[in-house]
Amino acid sequence: MNLLYLFGEAAANGQGEGGWQVILFYALFLVAIILAFYFLAVKPSKKEEARRKAITDSVAIGDSVVTTAGFYGVVIDMVEEQNIVVVEFGNNKNCRIPMKKSAIVEVEKAN
Template sequence: MNPATFMQQFGPIIIIFAIFYFMIIRPQQKREKDRRNMLSNLKEGDEVITVGGIYGKVLNIKDDVVTLDVGDKIKIKVSRSAIGNVIRKKNGNSAEEER
């Protein structure tokens, strides 16, 4: 099989894979990296929202368990992976200002 025939047969498949990589796989990997970074930098005093939509302030972090103050002396414990987004860091900056 000569190189021209090979490129005619497998060229479109290679191009489609490259398009999938740069449009789907690579952005997803970046989002996952950003999420892991956000969860690892989580600190007491940060205001967060869980994936279930609960707003709270981080009171305590122990291993994979995060204790949130959700208001009126109500505290809940959630898994660290249940934190969806940091709204405001302890020092007062919003999560958007830190990017």
């Protein structure tokens, strides 16, 4: 509404010839804001998503992993169709928990 008011004022004051310059300025300003949003928000998000996908795709049996909850464990079994891994926690090897691959944030490959 304010932009239309400014265009009307410019035309009323005899400055109608420069109106296209104002429109061009606002159009370029809008394009600059959209590009800034893309490079500051969307692109880094896609890069992080690709990094996390690479981590979850590289998980194999015997790898040491860290989960989103901060637990350290070793992958002992995988169900690829459901993206589920069974992780063994603790020194006594009695705690085995199935979890989604997406819950893994770090992977250290087995030797």
